Amino acid sequence: MNIKIFLKKIMLPLIKIDLALPTKGIIFDIGCGEGVVSNFLAERSLKRKLIGIDKDKEKIKIAKKYNKVGKRMKFIKGDIFTYHFSAMEGVIISDFLHHLEYNKQKILLQSIYKNLKINGICLIKEIDSSDRCRAKLSYWWDSFFYPKDRINYWQGTELAGYLETLGFQVKKVTAAKLFPGSINLFICQKSKNIA
Numbered sequence: 001m002n003i004k005i006f007l008k009k010i011m012l013p014l015i016k017i018d019l020a021l022p023t024k025g026i027i028f029d030i031g032c033g034e035g036v037v038s039n040f041l042a043e044r045s046l047k048r049k050l051i052g053i054d055k056d057k058e059k060i061k062i063a064k065k066y067n068k069v070g071k072r073m074k075f076i077k078g079d080i081f082t083y084h085f086s087a088m089e090g091v092i093i094s095d096f097l098h099h100l101e102y103n104k105q106k107i108l109l110q111s112i113y114k115n116l117k118i119n120g121i122c123l124i125k126e127i128d129s130s131d132r133c134r135a136k137l138s139y140w141w142d143s144f145f146y147p148k149d150r151i152n153y154w155q156g157t158e159l160a161g162y163l164e165t166l167g168f169q170v171k172k173v174t175a176a177k178l179f180p181g182s183i184n185l186f187i188c189q190k191s192k193n194i195a
Contacts, residue, residue: 002034002062002066008033008034008036009036009040012036012037012094012125013125013175013176013183013185014036014037014040016173016175016185017037017040017041017092017094017123017125017185018040018041018044020121020123020173020185020187021041021090021092021121021123022048022089022090022120022121023044023045023047023048024045024047024048024089025047025048025049025088025089025090025117026049026051026086026087026088026089026090027041027048027049027050027051027088027089027090027091027092028050028051028052028053028085028088028090028091028092029041029050029051029052029053029091029092029094030053030080030091030092030093030096030108030112031053031054031080031093031094031095031096031097031099032052032053032054032059032060032063032075033054033056033059033063034059034062034063034066035052035059035062035063035064035066035067035073035075037092037094038050038052038063038073038075039066039067039068039069039073041092042068042069042072042073043068043069046072048072049072049073050069050072050073050074051073051074051075051076052073052074052075052076053075053076053078053080053083054075054076054077054078055077055078055079055080056077057077060075060076060077063075080108081104081107081108085111085112085115086115087115087116087117088115088116088117088120089116089117089120089121090116090120090121090122090123091112091116091120091121091122091123092123092125093108093122093123093124093125093126094124094125095125095126095127095182097124097126098126098127098142098151098152098153098154099142099146099149099151099152100152101150101152102152105152105154106162109122109162109163109166110166113166113167113168113190116190117190118190118191118192119189119190119191120189120190121187121188121189121190122163122168122188122190123185123186123187123188124159124185124186124188125175125182125184125185125186126153126154126159126182126184126186127153127182127184128153128154128155128156128159128184129153129154129155129156130155130156130157131156131183131184134182134183135153138153138182139151139153156172156184156186159186160172160186163186163188167190167191167192168188168189168190168191169188169189169191170186170187170188171186171187171188172184172185172186172187173185173187
């Protein structure tokens with residue numbers, strides 16, 4: 001097994017992510033990397049169709065290699081800002097949002113809200129910049145592995161507030177207490193269409 005996949009399986013709160021997302025329908029995994037979350041979610045429910053998107057062709061190649069469920073899951077090398085999202089029941093953004101500039105984060109979240117079905121769930125696993133120790137550790141980690149990226153963390157209350165202005169009902173959950181990195185899950189439900 002690929003060491004990155006092994007470590008991600010240990011580090012990610014996969015059960016909590018699974019329980020927060022719909023058990024059926026189309027779920028997008030944005031910034032899917034090697035497909036760890038997508039594989040787990042697809043294995044947990046036969047009624048889910050997972051679509052993973054990432055711009056890194058090597059990560060997509062690994063994700064495709066480890067696809068355990070066949071046609072219920074596909075991985076696409078693509079740009080999330082030019083990809084045409086279809087109506088979806090769920091979205092997962094795990095440790096990816098902070099790699100985008102703030103204005104691009106907002107554009108992405110607006111697009112997700114627009115394409116998410118009523119009662120659909122957008123789950124965001126993200127650092128809260130007000131959690132200083134974890135934010136510094138994560139910043140070091142991200143700077144080491146992604147030296148070309150400019151890291152942009154939100155304060156948890158600000159991110160939740162922005163998501164609410166889009167029309168989401170937001171619940172922030174702590175996924176783990178001892179893990180030194182990202183432990184926050186923002187579970188965002190679309191309750192209505194805003195014109």
